Structure formats: C-alpha cells, structure tokens
Amino acid sequence: MNRFAPRLAFAAVLAAISGIACAQEVTLRVVSAFAENTQYVKNFEGFMKKLNAEGKGTLQLNFIGGPKAMPPFEVGNAVRTGVVDIGMTTGAFYTTIMPEADALKLTQIPAPELRKNGAYELINRIWNEKANMQYLGRVIDFTPFHLYLTKKIDKPDLTGLKIRITPVYREFFQAIGATVMQTAPGEVYTALERGVVDGYGWPINGIFDFNWQEKTKFRVDPGFYNAEVSLVMNLDKWKSLSQKQRDLLMRHVIAHEAANDSWKKVNQDDTQRQAQAGIQTITFDPATAKQYYDKAYEVGWASVTKASPQYGPQLRKLFSR
Numbered sequence: 001m002n003r004f005a006p007r008l009a010f011a012a013v014l015a016a017i018s019g020i021a022c023a024q025e026v027t028l029r030v031v032s033a034f035a036e037n038t039q040y041v042k043n044f045e046g047f048m049k050k051l052n053a054e055g056k057g058t059l060q061l062n063f064i065g066g067p068k069a070m071p072p073f074e075v076g077n078a079v080r081t082g083v084v085d086i087g088m089t090t091g092a093f094y095t096t097i098m099p100e101a102d103a104l105k106l107t108q109i110p111a112p113e114l115r116k117n118g119a120y121e122l123i124n125r126i127w128n129e130k131a132n133m134q135y136l137g138r139v140i141d142f143t144p145f146h147l148y149l150t151k152k153i154d155k156p157d158l159t160g161l162k163i164r165i166t167p168v169y170r171e172f173f174q175a176i177g178a179t180v181m182q183t184a185p186g187e188v189y190t191a192l193e194r195g196v197v198d199g200y201g202w203p204i205n206g207i208f209d210f211n212w213q214e215k216t217k218f219r220v221d222p223g224f225y226n227a228e229v230s231l232v233m234n235l236d237k238w239k240s241l242s243q244k245q246r247d248l249l250m251r252h253v254i255a256h257e258a259a260n261d262s263w264k265k266v267n268q269d270d271t272q273r274q275a276q277a278g279i280q281t282i283t284f285d286p287a288t289a290k291q292y293y294d295k296a297y298e299v300g301w302a303s304v305t306k307a308s309p310q311y312g313p314q315l316r317k318l319f320s321r
C-alpha cells in the first residue's frame, strides 16, 4: 500500500459526505432591492410560496427582506460575493459591477422569447463572467418607464429641471436637457416634498406603493424602455446545487416569467388610478412623441455600447425587434 492510500480513502469519505449533503434540503437566502410592501415583492411572495411548498426536502427560499435589510444599490454586489444567494433586483442597480446590466431595460422582446433566441445564453455568458452571477429570469416585463413631473412642460425639453434618476434614465434625461440626481426609490418622496427634484423616472406601475401620487402633478406620455426586475443568483451557489434542485428552481422561475402578462392588467389599473388621483398626462404630438421615444433607445444603446463595445452590439441584436 503506498503512503498516500489513507489520505485517498479520507478524500473518498469526504466526497461521499458532500454527496449526501448535496442531496439534502438547501435553503437559499433571498433579498429584494424593492421594499416589502410593494407590488413587486407581493408578486414575488406568491412565487416563493409555491416553490417552498413543492421544494420541501429539496430547496427552500428564505426571504430576508428588502431595503431595510440591505441598501438597494448593494444587492448586486451581495449576490456577486455570496453574502446572499439570490437577489430580486434590476440591472440599473448594479451597473458598477457590469455596465451591460442596464441593457436589460432595452429589451423589446418578451423574456420567454429571449430564452429561445439565444439572448439568455449571451446574458448568462456575460453575467457569469463579469458578475459571478447566474441570471435566473425576469419577474417584471411589459412595463414602460415614464417621466413624472411636478411642473408642466410643453415639449421634450427638461432644461432647468432637476430630475431624480437611476442609471435607467440618466443618459436620456440628460440628452433632453435635465439636471439629474440619483437616489434610491426610498428617497424620492422626501426629495419631492422638499422640492429638491422637479420630477422622477419610474415605471407606469408602483407609484402608489410610495405615495408619490401626493406630490406628482404630471406624467409624460409615451413611456419608453421596458422596466426590468429579475432574479440573479450567486454563481458558486448555483453550481453547488444538484441537478434536481436547479430543475425545481428553474421550473418555477420559467413558469413565473411566463405569467408576466399579469403586469399588463396592473399597468392598466395603475394608469387609471393615476388619473383618478389627479395626475394629468402630458402628450406630445405624434412626430414629437416618436422623436422622444426613439431618442430614448438611441442614447440607451449608445451608452451600453460605449461602456461595452464587446457585448453591446450583440445584446442589441438579440433584444431588438
């Protein structure tokens, strides 16, 4: 017997033990960049409940919380480093890790189709390589962003106005003359109340979650881009799951993603609610509206491609109609 034999035997026992550990129930820690009381998290709770019911003995999700547990702009990094296992967040909140993250707002094709046309493979090549993340799937789709204002404008010119942004809106609002200020969603109400900003960017849905209707006078139509909120997972944790655990997780993610049509109704309802709350719409003439809308995509893609000459054009090809 060579002198390494005992060590080899020991290694074999370790491998067997870790094999057994793999077959046992794993609990994943989940955080959200959006607050617990929002529609986004409420919708996600349904997903977790179903998964946890079916995943007994295999896989469980443990929801740690939203911005009270972790600042929204830190969720991406916490997933990258494995401080948490899964984040429900948006690309705009982790552009400092990888600028390509913000390109997800530019998809003109629903997520289930992106799963089939090669876009998801490209996303995961980039997300794996640059952010140590596995991109699992999209939980908000079919939802445009809008510009909301406390002051009236009669053309797409924001000169002299200070607008609350995230990276989603930065280039576009600057391109039409705005001065911009980045804040987390949780700081928008106070910024409006104190008159620090004259408006903000946000999706068509959700302003009532934050009571911003109290401070909002106008919404500019049309909307632009496609609000994106997704589930991203620490890549090492993803790799450590058994095939059975991954299959369970992905089956639930794909089913949830395929039900994103439900946002269309939410968006209709919220549009109506905004009108009832006295928010007036500012609508440009058709030619101006088209210019405004096209400008958003033009500067959006220019920004992604400048930051990522390698992947920007590839993403554009797969994301665009």
Ligand code: 173
Pocket: 090, 092, 165, 166, 167, 168, 184, 185, 201, 202, 203, 227, 228, 229
């Ligand atoms: O905070 C934001 O305005 C933002 O970037 C965003 C992105 C996706 C959904 C909701 C908000």
